[in-house]
Amino acid sequence: MKRNIWLQRLTFLLVPVFISAGGPVPPEHSRLFAPQDIVPRNVKRVARVTGASRSAEPLPNPNRTDVVYNVGGTDLGIAWTMGNGRVGLFFGDTYGRSFKPGTGGPGDAGDWRSNVLAFSSDRNLSDGLTLDGMLAGKGTIAAEEVIASRHDPDCRGEHTMIPTAAIHAGNADYVHCMNIHCWETPGKWKTNYSALFRSADNGKTWRRCSGVPFAADSKFAQAAFAKRDGWVYMLGTPSGRHGAIYLLRVTEKKLAFRQQFEYWNETRGWVKNDEAMATPVIEAPAGEMSVVYNETFQRWIIAYLDVSRKALVLRDSKRLQKGWSTPKTLVNASDYPGLYGSFIYPSKNGTELYFLMSVWKDYNVFLMKADLELSDN
Numbered sequence: 388m389k390r391n392i393w394l395q396r397l398t399f400l401l402v403p404v405f406i407s408a409g410g411p412v413p414p415e416h417s418r419l420f421a422p423q424d425i426v427p428r429n430v431k432r433v434a435r436v437t438g439a440s441r442s443a444e445p446l447p448n449p450n451r452t453d454v455v456y457n458v459g460g461t462d463l464g465i466a467w468t469m470g471n472g473r474v475g476l477f478f479g480d481t482y483g484r485s486f487k488p489g490t491g492g493p494g495d496a497g498d499w500r501s502n503v504l505a506f507s508s509d510r511n512l513s514d515g516l517t518l519d520g521m522l523a524g525k526g527t528i529a530a531e532e533v534i535a536s537r538h539d540p541d542c543r544g545e546h547t548m549i550p551t552a553a554i555h556a557g558n559a560d561y562v563h564c565m566n567i568h569c570w571e572t573p574g575k576w577k578t579n580y581s582a583l584f585r586s587a588d589n590g591k592t593w594r595r596c597s598g599v600p601f602a603a604d605s606k607f608a609q610a611a612f613a614k615r616d617g618w619v620y621m622l623g624t625p626s627g628r629h630g631a632i633y634l635l636r637v638t639e640k641k642l643a644f645r646q647q648f649e650y651w652n653e654t655r656g657w658v659k660n661d662e663a664m665a666t667p668v669i670e671a672p673a674g675e676m677s678v679v680y681n682e683t684f685q686r687w688i689i690a691y692l693d694v695s696r697k698a699l700v701l702r703d704s705k706r707l708q709k710g711w712s713t714p715k716t717l718v719n720a721s722d723y724p725g726l727y728g729s730f731i732y733p734s735k736n737g738t739e740l741y742f743l744m745s746v747w748k749d750y751n752v753f754l755m756k757a758d759l760e761l762s763d764n
Contacts, residue, residue: 402692424712424730433446434445436515449514453486462751465553469560474506474507475504481503481532490748504530505530512756558587623635635650672693673692676692701740728743728752
């Protein structure tokens with residue numbers, strides 16, 4: 388592993404020497420200059436993050452969220468580093484301690500909340516992810532709904548409000564949410580709109596950013612956030628799990644102002660304030676994605692659900708705009724039927740990748756781990 392990374396860095400030093408000498412790369416050295424992809428190895432389930440342990444389940448369950456926070460069933464687990472240094476974790480539709488897993492999803496479970504928010508200071512995930520607490524109502528530690536929803540019947544209004552991405556930028560925390568109109572068939576759903584919400588008090592209260600609406604047919608109905616060199620990048624997909632991935636950027640202090648967004652177009656480059664000009668940076672299908680820049684590999688790493696492969700996949704690139712590697716299987720649905728969500732736990736470096744995965748039948752969230760290494764091309 389260390390040898391592969393050393394060779395990659397040596398390449399950057401040797402390429403100019405060959406070019407300045409005016410000669411071709413000798414055949415015996417050509418393999419040194421071949422591109423190398425990041426490949427996940429030794430992927431395993433580390434621990435349960437939410438819900439009650441099942442009968443004979445060997446996984447650690449440090450949080451017992453059903454008992455402590457009235458969170459018996461939930462999904463997603465979108466993680467980001469907050470301004471106060473803690474990690475925030477947004478979960479989706481959440482149900483109470485009476486929840487029992489069945490054929491999949493929440494069923495008729497009670498205590499429905501469209502989303503809940505947890506916090507963690509855990510820096511050692513090898514034995515599981517321990518939560519410090521969850522955002523709760525006055526006089527209780529039970530998790531409360533954070534971004535409100537009317538909870539209209541499915542396909543008859545504003546059914547629920549689901550978080551898709553979160554980030555700290557410009558001295559505030561932001562969450563991107565999609566307002567669901569109709570769940571329709573698996574992997575295909577309709578939104579009323581998507582929006583940004585902002586917190587200036589470390590996640591205690593959230594207010595909608597009125598200047599950032601995304602229409603129901605937006606290319607950014609769902610999102611993944613990244614931040615680097617003063618820019619916030621938003622990768623987006625249309626609603627559902629079958630669309631391509633698009634890209635926009637904006638400076639940190641302008642995140643709440645959509646007219647400042649610049650969209651990536653493969654022929655024109657960055658185009659300001661014109662979402663229609665955005666062209667795909669990763670081909671369809673993609674759903675429930677997350678992205679991080681890894682300093683060790685000096686690459687962007689993205690993880691998402693690829694329904695055509697029935698798997699969570701991982702890709703890497705030196706640039707967000709182009710050059711993405713071929714998809715590498717992270718987790719197969721044959722091993723975890725009904726898997727979805729691939730939300731990377733924040734870390735800027737290292738060869739270990741921790742991420743949160745949901746399983747539909749259990750309708751809860753699990754901590755996963757993969758070892759990363761460069762492929763031998």
